[in-house]
Amino acid sequence: MIAFQLAHLKVMTEAAEAAYPLECCGLIAGFRGADDDLVASRIVPSANLATTSHRDSFEVDPKVRFDLMRDLEDTDEDIIGHYHSHPDHPAQPSETDLSMVYEPDLIWIILSVQQARVADTRAFRASGDPVSFAPLDIHTSESNDVQSLETDI
Numbered sequence: 001m002i003a004f005q006l007a008h009l010k011v012m013t014e015a016a017e018a019a020y021p022l023e024c025c026g027l028i029a030g031f032r033g034a035d036d037d038l039v040a041s042r043i044v045p046s047a048n049l050a051t052t053s054h055r056d057s058f059e060v061d062p063k064v065r066f067d068l069m070r071d072l073e074d075t076d077e078d079i080i081g082h083y084h085s086h087p088d089h090p091a092q093p094s095e096t097d098l099s100m101v102y103e104p105d106l107i108w109i110i111l112s113v114q115q116a117r118v119a120d121t122r123a124f125r126a127s128g129d130p131v132s133f134a135p136l137d138i139h140t141s142e143s144n145d146v147q148s149l150e151t152d153i
Contacts, residue, residue: 016085081107
């Protein structure tokens with residue numbers, strides 16, 4: 001399970017709708033809890049630097065990643081996942097997504113955008129050889145207090 005504040009989902013939703021009909025992307029920082037449950041603490045949008053079509057692929061800007069890694073030094077937070085949108089496609093991992101699993105410990109959040117509006121948001125964990133995706137539950141809270149989210153899971 002992964003827990004988000006509603007404000008986190010709003011950031012991802014707004015990025016996905018603004019990027020439509022192209023894919024948006026970004027990173028998710030947070031905490032790993034008991035039983036491998038996760039709590040998001042911040043969403044960091046990125047430009048999509050994919051060298052192929054931005055309609056069906058994404059690449060997070062390495063500068064965004066390195067800046068976030070520096071920000072997380074000496075904290076309990078880690079990069080726990082990334083998000084991207086699927087314009088006019090379901091919130092399900094694609095063949096392109098399967099081929100891009102380089103860090104299997106990162107969670108994948110996929111937002112389906114239909115006619116410029118987010119229609120569905122889903123979470124996945126990659127595993128196995130060959131790689132496959134397993135769905136994760138998404139828990140939301142209106143709380144701005146990350147500690148309360150941590151105790152919820």
